[in-house]
Amino acid sequence: MWATFSYLSWGISAALVIWMILDWMQTDSSYSEEQLTSSREGEIEALSERHDIRETR
Numbered sequence: 001m002w003a004t005f006s007y008l009s010w011g012i013s014a015a016l017v018i019w020m021i022l023d024w025m026q027t028d029s030s031y032s033e034e035q036l037t038s039s040r041e042g043e044i045e046a047l048s049e050r051h052d053i054r055e056t057r
Contacts, residue, residue, distance in 0.1 A: 027036075
């Protein structure tokens, strides 16, 4: 029984590694290096985090 779980976990791990590599290749071929390393994501996060500071009396 434990051997079955062991083989199953190795299979899941191998599938995840293959999926990560395929996703990496697809992302690398879909977007330019400049677009992937731009700071646009940081700008989007900065705009979405607006804090409303009000004075309490």
